[in-house]
Amino acid sequence: MLSESSAAVVTATLPAVRAHGEAITGRFYQRMFDAHPELLDLFNRGNQANGQQKAALAAAVAAYAGHLTGDAGAPWGPVLDRIAHKHASLGITATQYPIVGRHLLAAVGEVLGDAVTPSVAAAWDEVYWLLACELIAREARLYAGAGVPEGGPVWxxxxxxxxxxxxxxxxxxxxxxxxxxxxxxxxxxxxxxxxxxxxxxxxxxxxxxxxxxxxxxxxxxxxxxxxxxxxxxxxxxxxxxxxxxxxxxxxxxxSPAFGEVDATGDGGPLLLVSAGIGLTPAMAALARLADRDPSREVTVAHADRTPAAHALRHELPALQERLPNLTVQLWYEDAVGADLPGLKAEVSPGLVEPERIPTVSGVSAHLCGPIPFMNAVRADLLRRGVPADRIAYEVFGPGMLPA
Ligand SMILES: Cc1cc2nc3c(=O)[nH]c(=O)nc-3n(C[C@H](O)[C@H](O)[C@H](O)COP(=O)(O)OP(=O)(O)OC[C@H]3O[C@@H](n4cnc5c(N)ncnc54)[C@H](O)[C@@H]3O)c2cc1C
Ligand code: HEM
The missing domain is CATH 2.40.30.10 (Translation factors)
Known part of the structure; x- marks a missing residue:
């Protein structure tokens, strides 16, 4: 809980922090890497260059501050889980949090200038440490579960x-x-x-x-x-x-295996929607179900450029043999050569048509692919009444889908 005095200050200054979020986090990374060049190798240079990293950090801090001050936004737990699993897979340690905190708060001061009075700085320091403590605790549990010694290397x-x-x-x-x-x-x-x-x-x-x-x-x-x-x-x-x-x-x-999403859902009908290389979690899910729950009702809906570009496609016939209730629906931008001996699949030319992906009552969906693809599929599933908390997804980069 944020103290009452800090809550009032955070509520008053949150619009300014939100408006300048990416300027603040951009400045934060510059400051931190100047002071700690050894941290450069830990961060993804591509995401630094394309701005996704600073956007993800800014969005997370602003969303958490909103959550503390009573915003009825998206549920916060999944966001914390996402960050904690990613951090654990990178071996982030509790001792690194003071470094990030110092430079993040200094960046707030630099960007917002005189607006950052001592009471504003103290309130945001409180926000940072509440968030940091939640993450440190979750990460400690993840390390313990994976058998990583405290503060020890994950590699x-x-x-x-x-x-x-x-x-x-x-x-x-x-x-x-x-x-x-x-x-x-x-x-x-x-x-x-x-x-x-x-x-x-x-x-x-x-x-x-x-x-x-x-x-x-x-x-x-x-x-x-x-x-x-x-x-x-x-x-x-x-x-x-x-x-x-x-x-x-x-x-x-x-690193050990981490990840907050179980792609096999909760035991009821399962819908695995993927595009391109986003099929990797679905392939592990199918293999697990073939071993442990072969009668599960499963639909695979996958989109790719061509049959030849569809990786691991040759594994589908054997999986379908072991999973008699597996339905396969494929979209290829160019569908020439789509026949695959032993595979019963509905193949369509062109881009995925979300409204044609079948859903049944009680379905859990797992989505993985480019963000615009997942946004389109999720919007259509929501429109057709699939509850948001039954649509899991994996972003192959930083951040999450908009709520
Ligand atoms: C949870 C998760 C699971 C994943 N699973 C898979 C998987 O199963 N299979 C898979 O193949 N991938 C997966 N990915 C993606 C993978 O982690 C990498 O992001 C991917 O392999 C690209 O990494 P890279 O180092 O090759 O590219 P990077 O070097 O990181 O480049 C990424 C993009 O940034 C652009 N970029 C880089 N520098 C600049 C610059 N200076 N200016 C402009 N643009 C720039 C590049 O052109 C490129 O388009 C997953 C990601 C996550 C987060
Ligand atoms: C309260 C403090 C922190 C917050 C709110 C935070 C937030 C985030 C977020 C939102 C992401 C993106 C997660 C995703 O992939 O969706 C992320 C990734 C990351 N964080 Fe943190 N983080 C914090 C502390 C730290 C610390 C202490 C370190 C260690 C120096 C760190 C290092 C990283 C790295 C290396 C990544 C991956 C970057 C990438 O792949 O682009 N973070 N963090």
Whole structure:
């Protein structure tokens, strides 16, 4: 709870903080990296460059302040979970919170100037630490659950035991713990962070990849789409590195599996909607259901550019054999060559038509794909009466969908 005096100050200053949110967080990153260049490798340079990181931080702080002062906005718990799981996968420690707090509050002062009186600064300090304490507590529980020692490194070496080219732009890597241990079980929808040292002394970068293989198998699998630059933007750093430099026998540094979303839903009918590489959590969900709940009513609705670009498509016939109530609906912008022996699927040309995705009463939906795709599908599911809390989703980048 925010103290009464701080609540009044935060309510009065929240519109200004919201209006300047991204200027504040932009300034915050500059200040923090000047003072702590060692933190640069922890943050995603692509998200720094395209502004998504500062937008996600600004939105989270403003939403939390709104929540503390009584805004009836979107439920706050899922936002905290999202951040805590992402932080845990990056190995963020409690000792780093004072650094972020100091530079964030200094940035508020720099951007808002004289408006930041000592009582305004004290009120926002209180907001920051309430939020920080909630995150630190959640992250501590996640580390304990994953067997990470307090303040200890999250990273573990994994050996690449297989590499499979799925499409022109997508490669899967099969991974086993380098120490000979067993790959832990995971919840479908979980992801790992992968830390790579870029060649040419370009430092370290970390990215997240959803586990796309069968939970409970003795190996993990990630399926990585190579991100190519367009119109003057550079090629993706980590996906390019994984595609070009990582071969069978190499070692990769991975975090434990984290992720707040269980892509298999809650036991009732399940709808898995994906586009492009967003199919990775759905593939783990199908594999888990084939093992544990084969009679589940499941619909896969997937959109891709072409059948040839649809990664892991060849796994669908065997899954459908093991999941007799699995319905598959596919959209290809160019559907030539869509027939796949053994697969019963409804194939349509063109872009996904959200209104044609079937829903039944009690369905839980899991969405993963580009944000405009997920927004369109979610809006249509909501329109057709699927409750918001039954539509889970995964953003392959920072932030969440608008409430
Ligand atoms: C929870 C989660 C799960 C994920 N699961 C998967 C998965 O299963 N499979 C998968 O393939 N991906 C997955 N991703 C995405 C993955 O983490 C990476 O974001 C992706 O591989 C791109 O990383 P990169 O280093 O190759 O690209 P980056 O180097 O991060 O570049 C990303 C984009 O930013 C642009 N950019 C970079 N620098 C600049 C600049 N200076 N100016 C303008 N634009 C710039 C690049 O052109 C590119 O379009 C997941 C992400 C999350 C958060
Ligand atoms: C109260 C304090 C904090 C808040 C509100 C906060 C908020 C956020 C948010 C909203 C995201 C994006 C999550 C997503 O992917 O959707 C994020 C990611 C991240 N945070 Fe924090 N954070 C805080 C503290 C910290 C600290 C102490 C560190 C460590 C220095 C840190 C490092 C990171 C990193 C490295 C990412 C990933 C960035 C990326 O991949 O682009 N954060 N944080």
């Amino acid at each position: 573990r070496d994994w050996r690449v035991t297989g590499r499979a080219r799925e499409t022109t732009d997508v490669v899967s890597f099969t991974l086993a713990p380098a120490d000979g241990g067993v790959a832990p079980d995971f919840i479908p929808g979980s992801y790992v962070s992968v830390a790579v040292d870029l060649d040419g002394g370009r430092g370290r970068q970390i990215r997240q990849y959803s586990l796309s293989g069968r939970p409970g198998a003795d190996r993990w699998r990630i399926t990585v789409k190579r991100v190519r630059g367009t119109a003057g933007t550079p090629d993706g750093l980590v996906s390019g590195h994984l595609h070009e430099r990582v071969a069978v026998g190499d070692t990769l540094r991975l």
